[in-house]
Amino acid sequence: MVQPLRLGLAGLGTVGIGVVKIVQRHADLMTMRTGRPVVITAVSARSKGKDRGVDLSAYAWEDDPVALARRDDIDVFVEVMGGHDGAAKDATEAAIAAGKDVVTANKALLAHHGQALAEAAEAAGRVIRFEAAVAGGIPVIKSLTEGLAGNQIKRVMGVMNGTCNYILTRMQNAGLPYETVFEEARQLGYLEADPNLDVGGIDAGHKLSLLASIAFGTKVAFDHVELEGIGNVSIEDIHLADEMGYHIKLLGVAQMSGRGLEQRMTPCLVPADSPFGQLQGGTNMVMLEGDSVGQIVLRGPGAGEGPTASAVMSDVIDIARGLRLPTFGCPATQLADVCPAKSATPAPYYMRATLLDKPGALAKIATCLGDAGISIDQMRQINQQDEQDDKALVLIVTHKAAPADVAHAMSQFAATGVLVGAPVAIRIEEI
Ligand SMILES: NC(=O)c1ccc[n+]([C@@H]2O[C@H](COP(=O)([O-])OP(=O)(O)OC[C@H]3O[C@@H](n4cnc5c(N)ncnc54)[C@H](OP(=O)(O)O)[C@@H]3O)[C@@H](O)[C@H]2O)c1
Secondary structure (H helix, E strand, O other), X not given: OOOOEEEEXXXXXXXXXXXXXXXXHOHHHHHHHHOOOEEEEEXXXXXXXXXXXXXXXXXXXXXXXXXXXXXXXXXXXXXXXXXXXXXXXXXXXXXXXXXXXXXXXXXXXXXXXXXXXHHHHHHOOOOEXXXXXXXXXXXXXXXXXHHOOOOOEXXXXXXXXXXXXXXXXXXXXXXXXXXXXXXXXXXXXXXOOOOHHHHOOXXXXXXXXXXXXXXXXXXXXXXXXXXXXXXXXXHHHXXXXXXXXXXXXXXXXXXXXXXXXXXXXXXXXXXXXXXXXXXXXXXXXXXXXXXXXXXXXXXXXXXXXXXXXXXXXXXXXXXXHOOOOOOOOOOHHHOEOOOEXXXXXXXXXXXXXXXXXXXXXXXHHHHHHHHOOOOEEEEEEEEEEOOOOEEEEEEEEEOOEOHHHHHHHHHHHHHHOOEEEEEEEEEEOOO
């Protein structure tokens, strides 16, 4: 008789309930696709009595997710609780030790402990799958691990935090400042309990570090991701960049160069008419670039009950079908230590500075750039008048420049005596 695949589901929140709904709604479909029934045996969450809008009466209950992970009547431990330490880590380790396969949506857990967990799982002959952890419903892990396995990966880029993309596109479309839209997002429930996970770029940085590991065969190195959130993106820069044909996105880029592994999750200008430039609202987008395939672009919902549960179930179905792959695409013990790039690949930069409108002011700024070895591609001056002084807003687009040279030039601007306020420099990412 065909044995069912038995799931232990830890977490009955947004994602967990989505998983319950798919298992209940698509029982026949899954049996047809995998050749065996997929069933939930037992569940765990913090509060047993909570009405979760689905019928859980057929499932055994465990208060403790570690006890759930160790149950003899489960084959796969599905971890959808969240958090990189505590219950999620303890229960995942317990599941592996008890000989269970693991499916998780938890990017924070894997960004911090992925290497150790992968080594433990592979030593025990178990698999850890995490399609839902990166870009929600978009099958990006599968694309990278399987679909593009014949390619040397050149670069991975992504807009992978829907909340940040919502905030930036709303600022642009409605002309509202960051603080106003941040508050809107909070009221709409788009922000994590700790908003810095979203707007600080941490959540998206976790995801980028997982993609980089698969793409380049390196150990997950979240600590080496250059992180900058969107809190300093001004509505002024959004408008000015738009006038120059660019949109501002929180963009992740991972690439291996002669300098080492570059991983950045920072606000960038992208061409307004590029796929990333066109991306609106909470949608996610990932671009994968391989030496044979060229560029492929995946776009879709990066969060929410249905999309995330869809990704969790794709992992469950793979396990039911007998597909067993190493966590990060090659055996964990063979993943290379990361040699982080000391400096990022040179890129054009957008700069904005306000200057006293005095003769020679612009020349002084141009000299700072020239002294730093940076050449100017475009320069625009917009005169402004206020009660005290005439001022000039200067916009510059540079040719490709090294980030250290840009930082040096910016530091020299102050010494010119013509600068008003702090200048801004934002990388322009070439796609
Ligand atoms: N939501 C999304 O769109 C999305 C997208 C991609 C990835 N993810 C990832 O999926 C995971 C779950 O996200 P979510 O949005 O579903 O979270 P959620 O709605 O906050 O649900 C978390 C669930 O875990 C349970 N839980 C938390 N700590 C527990 C503990 N110590 N013991 C037992 N149960 C515990 C909670 O129990 P109670 O309900 O009783 O409090 C709740 O049912 C996270 O890793 C998240 O990053 C989420």
